[in-house]
Every structure is written in C-alpha cells, then in structure tokens.
Amino acid sequence: MSDYTLGLHDLGDGCHAWLQPDGGWGWSNSGLITGGGTSLMVDTLFDLALTQRMLDGITSVTDANPLTTLVNTHSDGDHTHGNELLAARDVEIVATEAAAALISQEEVDMLAAAKKLPDGRGDFVRAVFGAFEFEGITATPPHRTFTGETSLDVGGREVRLIQVGPAHTPGDAIVHVPDARLVYAGDVLFIGGTPIVWAGPVGRWVAACERMLDLDADRYVPGHGPVGSKSDVERVREYLLFVDTEARKRFDDGLDVDQAIESIDLGPWAGLNESSRIAQNVVNVYETIDPTREPIGRLGALVRIAAREGFTV
Numbered sequence: 045m046s047d048y049t050l051g052l053h054d055l056g057d058g059c060h061a062w063l064q065p066d067g068g069w070g071w072s073n074s075g076l077i078t079g080g081g082t083s084l085m086v087d088t089l090f091d092l093a094l095t096q097r098m099l100d101g102i103t104s105v106t107d108a109n110p111l112t113t114l115v116n117t118h119s120d121g122d123h124t125h126g127n128e129l130l131a132a133r134d135v136e137i138v139a140t141e142a143a144a145a146l147i148s149q150e151e152v153d154m155l156a157a158a159k160k161l162p163d164g165r166g167d168f169v170r171a172v173f174g175a176f177e178f179e180g181i182t183a184t185p186p187h188r189t190f191t192g193e194t195s196l197d198v199g200g201r202e203v204r205l206i207q208v209g210p211a212h213t214p215g216d217a218i219v220h221v222p223d224a225r226l227v228y229a230g231d232v233l234f235i236g237g238t239p240i241v242w243a244g245p246v247g248r249w250v251a252a253c254e255r256m257l258d259l260d261a262d263r264y265v266p267g268h269g270p271v272g273s274k275s276d277v278e279r280v281r282e283y284l285l286f287v288d289t290e291a292r293k294r295f296d297d298g299l300d301v302d303q304a305i306e307s308i309d310l311g312p313w314a315g316l317n318e319s320s321r322i323a324q325n326v327v328n329v330y331e332t333i334d335p336t337r338e339p340i341g342r343l344g345a346l347v348r349i350a351a352r353e354g355f356t357v
C-alpha cells in the first residue's frame with residue numbers, strides 16, 4: 045500500500061494515483077491508467093492551479109503515454125473544475141449522463157459567490173475552501189456520456205465504467221481496471237473522512253458499496269483519503285447503515301431533523317474527519333422518508349454543518 049503523501053503514487057500494473065492529503069473538503073484524488081502508450085485520467089482537481097500542478101507532476105508518465113481520455117467519476121467541482129485544461133489538450137471527457145447534466149458554470153459561480161457571503165455561511169466556506177480559487181474556471185462538461193456500464197479501450201487495455209449513482213451525487217460512477225484488480229471509486233468511497241450523502245438515498249450508496257465489494261479487486265482509490273482495500277469499503281457501508289438506522293429511529297419517535305442530528309452519538313464514527321457531515325446525512329434520510337419535505341439544498345446543509353463546527357450562522 046502506498047503512503048499518504050501529496051503527489052504521484054505508482055500502484056503498479058501501469059496504474060497511478062495523485063493523492064492530496066488530508067482528503068478533507070475539496071482535497072480530492074485523481075487516477076492515471078496507462079495502456080499501449082496512452083493514458084486515461086480519472087478526475088481533475090478543484091481548481092486550475094491544482095490541476096496544472098498535477099499535470100506537471102505526472103509528466104514522467106504522460107510524456108511516454110499521452111493522455112487521451114478523462115473520466116469524471118461525478119459532477120462535483122473537486123473532481124471536474126480542471127476539465128478545461130484537459131479539453132485544451134484534445135482529451136476526450138467521459139462521464140455518466142446524470143453527472144454531465146450537473147457540470148455547469150452556475151455551479152462554479154455559486155461556489156465563487158459562496159466564498160463571498162458576508163455571514164457565518166461565508167465564514168465556513170472560506171474556512172474550508174479558502175485554499176481554492178474558483179474565479180476564472182470555465183465549466184467544461186463531458187464530450188461523451190453513458191448510463192449503466194460501459195468499457196473503454198486504453199491502448200488495448202479494458203477499463204470498465206460502472207454507474208452506481210445516485211448515491212453521493214446523482215451521477216456517480218466507479219472505474220474498474222480488471223487486470224490490475226483496482227478500483228478508482230470517486231466519492232462513493234471516503235477513507236479517513238466522513239461520507240456525505242448529497243443525493244442518496246442512503247440505500248443506493250449501500251448498494252454501491254456492495255457492488256464494489258463484489259468486484260474482483262483488492263485495491264481501492266477513494267475520492268478522498270489514502271489508497272485502501274475492501275475493509276475500507278465495508279467501513280463506509282457500516283457508517284451509512286448506522287446513519288440510516290439512527291435517523292429512522294428518531295423520525296419514528298417524532299423528533300424534528302435538528303433534534304435528530306443533535307441527539308445522535310457518533311460513537312466510533314466520531315473519530316472520522318469532517319464528522320459534522322452527519323448533519324447533511326440525517327437530513328438526507330429525513331428527505332428520503334418524507335419526499336414532501338422542502339429540500340434544504342447544499343447551502344442549507346452547510347448552515348447545519350457549520351453550526352456543528354462552531355460557526356455562528
């Protein structure tokens with residue numbers, strides 16, 4: 045297993061990961077798969093400077109194996125905001141249809157605007173996203189989309205794309221490299237950090253974990269955190285089942301969502317980074333049980349998460 049340090053990690057079998065500790069808000073990972081003198085990238089990073097730093101840091105691989113394809117595992121900015129740099133090199137971008145529909149300039153502009161909010165929400169956004177520059181990013185959606193499953197040919201090597209969303213987001217996909225028994229999981233796998241259920245329902249994410257566990261693979265590159273194994277996928281599944289059980293219990297007992305969030309003892313899960321994401325996860329379960337609830341949206345979720353982090357919102 046590679047150590048968790050910033051930069052390029054050779055995972056063997058022509059597969060690499062670009063890791064960005066500590067894997068917290070916005071600090072995402074990318075993947076690089078080579079085959080027959082070409083290479084495929086899995087995800088770009090949260091801003092142009094970080095993505096350029098990565099492109100400069102992987103030339104030892106890409107000079108001999110030029111990039112031809114980029115797969116976005118999902119639509120979130122920390123996996124797509126660098127797309128324009130790849131498109132400028134005539135790299136073909138692929139994602140699920142559902143993810144593609146959500147990659148928009150509006151999302152980029154909303155993040156840039158959130159950093160300027162004069163209230164506690166803005167304080168929180170600046171605290172977690174202060175290191176990232178959202179100004180000047182041109183949203184660059186995929187050139188090609190798919191639904192379900194598809195295979196890509198990377199210089200004669202099979203790379204499988206498997207849609208598992210909606211789970212973390214509406215359009216999640218994982219990238220399986222069968223001959224390396226390796227999976228690039230995107231954000232259906234967090235290692236060391238707390239999963240956050242933006243789309244759900246939680247049951248679909250649990251099913252995504254089971255899909256990953258069923259694959260003939262023994263190494264998993266998460267969207268955030270160090271490279272792991274099946275036991276890390278199992279841990280995410282256990283966390284999600286814990287959240288689902290605890291939130292449903294409180295819904296049945298008539299607690300409102302804030303009382304539910306407040307009263308859950310995270311127990312062993314309290315040690316995960318970003319544990320305050322429990323707030324959004326409970327909200328998501330409540331919205332699943334009662335689809336007539338007005339969705340609180342991402343800013344509404346940030347308010348609750350920020351409050352748990354001690355920000356005045």
Ligand SMILES: [Zn+2]
Pocket residue numbers: 070072120122123231267268
């Ligand atoms: Zn992410």
